[in-house]
Amino acid sequence: MDEPTPDEILARVLGPAAPELGCDECFEQLDAYVELELSGAPADARVPGMAPHLEGCPACRDEYESLRALAAEDPR
Amino acid sequence: MPTATGLLLPSPALIPGPAGDADDWLAALAPEAPERERAIEALHAVLLRAARFEVSRRRASLAHVRGEELDDIALQAADDALVAVLAKLGEFRGESRFTTWAYKFALLEAGVRVRRRAWQDREVVLDSDSWARLAPSSPGPDAAAESAELLRAVSECIRRTLTPHQRRVLVPLAIDGVPIDVLAERLGTTRGALYKTLHDARRRLRAALAERGFPIEAS
Numbered sequence: 581m582d583e584p585t586p587d588e589i590l591a592r593v594l595g596p597a598a599p600e601l602g603c604d605e606c607f608e609q610l611d612a613y614v615e616l617e618l619s620g621a622p623a624d625a626r627v628p629g630m631a632p633h634l635e636g637c638p639a640c641r642d643e644y645e646s647l648r649a650l651a652a653e654d655p656r
Numbered sequence: 657m658p659t660a661t662g663l664l665l666p667s668p669a670l671i672p673g674p675a676g677d678a679d680d681w682l683a684a685l686a687p688e689a690p691e692r693e694r695a696i697e698a699l700h701a702v703l704l705r706a707a708r709f710e711v712s713r714r715r716a717s718l719a720h721v722r723g724e725e726l727d728d729i730a731l732q733a734a735d736d737a738l739v740a741v742l743a744k745l746g747e748f749r750g751e752s753r754f755t756t757w758a759y760k761f762a763l764l765e766a767g768v769r770v771r772r773r774a775w776q777d778r779e780v781v782l783d784s785d786s787w788a789r790l791a792p793s794s795p796g797p798d799a800a801a802e803s804a805e806l807l808r809a810v811s812e813c814i815r816r817t818l819t820p821h822q823r824r825v826l827v828p829l830a831i832d833g834v835p836i837d838v839l840a841e842r843l844g845t846t847r848g849a850l851y852k853t854l855h856d857a858r859r860r861l862r863a864a865l866a867e868r869g870f871p872i873e874a875s
Contacts, residue, residue: 592829602848603836639767639836
């Protein structure tokens, strides 16, 4: 694995500047957020704090990416 | 019905299915519903699909683990997710499709298991001093030099500004790359509690750097 660049380290240490959800709130609202995104609705406006949290929490981001990919496979 | 993940789902005639109405799922899973057992089996199949999907996506981190064990990880994740979903049916608010809501429980269980398995034999240094080596010693181009100066200041603020507990959480997570679920297990706490500590530490660092004149947006 490549060594992280100084900018990557800074991003991980300092995290997002914007107000963000916690992990529990993220989990609670993740399904709604994903479906808003898939439907083209303004997900970030409807679920404020989600995008910064996904930027700052790699574990929640993994789950978001997988949920989005899975839900996109299902017929709408 | 073959899916993009290569799995066979039960016949749609037996269950509401991924596109099925949430009300159909809730009715079939109700305690008195005559078809409850079949609905639970169908729900387990949905959760197992999600768990296998997650294990497959993360298998690069488990290159040393045999396929049988990977499938066992997915099955255990689906089993635990089924318990969680059935216990939380009353909390489903209908803000997404039922299956999307259910998937997230299986993804969480599978993701946590994969991260913990990947770190099972690795040491987590709880009082690591890796923050002290943040700033590169060799000079680089101008842009890199700016980052290096900021890194030196971050290193100093980690030492002077954070509490020992905040350092104990921030350094493994943000510098050493320890997954949050692994650190939570080693410290006997939860992902949510650790992230709250990480968030508070980050805010404190941002404020300290802004006070020192670095162009950092305080959160």
